[in-house]
Amino acid sequence: MHRIDARNRPLRAAAAAAALLLAAGFTAAADEAKPADAEAAAKLAAEVCSGCHGPAGISKSPLFPRLAGQQEAYLAAQLHAFKGKTRSDPEAHNYMWGMATLVSDEMVDAFAHYYASQQPAPGTAGDPKQVEQGGKLFEQGIPERGIVACANCHGSNAEGRGIFPRLAGQQSAYVVRQLQVIQKQLRSSPIMHGIIKDLTPEEMTAVAAYVQSK
Ligand code: HEC
Numbered sequence: 001m002h003r004i005d006a007r008n009r010p011l012r013a014a015a016a017a018a019a020l021l022l023a024a025g026f027t028a029a030a031d032e033a034k035p036a037d038a039e040a041a042a043k044l045a046a047e048v049c050s051g052c053h054g055p056a057g058i059s060k061s062p063l064f065p066r067l068a069g070q071q072e073a074y075l076a077a078q079l080h081a082f083k084g085k086t087r088s089d090p091e092a093h094n095y096m097w098g099m100a101t102l103v104s105d106e107m108v109d110a111f112a113h114y115y116a117s118q119q120p121a122p123g124t125a126g127d128p129k130q131v132e133q134g135g136k137l138f139e140q141g142i143p144e145r146g147i148v149a150c151a152n153c154h155g156s157n158a159e160g161r162g163i164f165p166r167l168a169g170q171q172s173a174y175v176v177r178q179l180q181v182i183q184k185q186l187r188s189s190p191i192m193h194g195i196i197k198d199l200t201p202e203e204m205t206a207v208a209a210y211v212q213s214k
């Protein structure tokens with residue numbers, strides 16, 4: 001599996017982010033007015049989060065998820081999952097745990113709102129055979145193996161809804177990695193565990209190529 005270099009970069013990034021966040025009054029009082037939170041979220045998204053998640057949430061690296069146009073409720077749930085450490089795969093631990101402890105509950109909502117409001121990335125064409133195979137799995141599931149259609153929850157265009165994440169246009173390497181960590185139960189996703197527990201590596205790659213192309 002292609003892994004993020006977890007040796008120095010996250011620590012350096014986290015330290016730099018911590019300094020920036022503190023300088024920007026990130027630990028502001030809980031009763032701070034909403035518009036101020038929104039402004040702070042936009043500023044920090046541009047100055048800190050963009051280092052990995054890309055400008056306005058469209059990451060260029062296949063290892064970092066795209067956040068632009070992601071579902072607001074889902075984004076907030078994930079930031080809480082990093083804070084609560086229920087999302088505990090190595091990359092969550094190395095990159096997002098420290099980052100998330102610096103985000104107050106009020107700021108969770110402000111970040112979720114900020115990224116949900118950004119224009120999502122357009123799809124990227126993939127290997128036509130994989131896209132076709134993945135599309136079939138996404139739309140129909142594999143009834144004989146008890147695998148439900150992904151579209152049931154993630155939407156017919158993979159646009160997501162509420163706590164069901166948008167997958168359209170997402171980095172395919174990131175999608176594969178999440179399917180692997182959810183399968184290994186390193187990421188607590190009770191709804192997803194049962195559904196993807198028997199998905200093969202080939203099926204993961206195919207469905208990832210499909211959603212990235214949407
Ligand atoms: C040093 C790199 C880095 C920085 C800076 C960073 N992130 Fe992340 N982020 C990651 C990685 C890596 C993941 C994927 C974690 C995993 O695989 O579980 C991630 C995942 C996420 C997710 C979950 C996305 C999904 O589709 O489930 C959210 C939300 C998020 N980050 C928000 C933020 C916010 C808000 C900031 C700024 C305060 C931020 N990140 C800064 C690296 C970073």
Ligand code: HEC
Binds near residue numbers: 189207
């Ligand atoms: C019954 C509803 C349901 C079905 C069916 C379903 N999912 Fe999910 N999926 C979810 C939920 C809920 C989450 C968010 C889990 C969490 O909060 O950690 C999720 C998360 C994911 C993620 C992580 C996204 C991210 O940004 O990190 C991927 C990838 C994913 N699903 C792929 C699939 C695929 C592929 C299928 C079909 C084989 C599928 N899902 C079927 C409900 C579903």
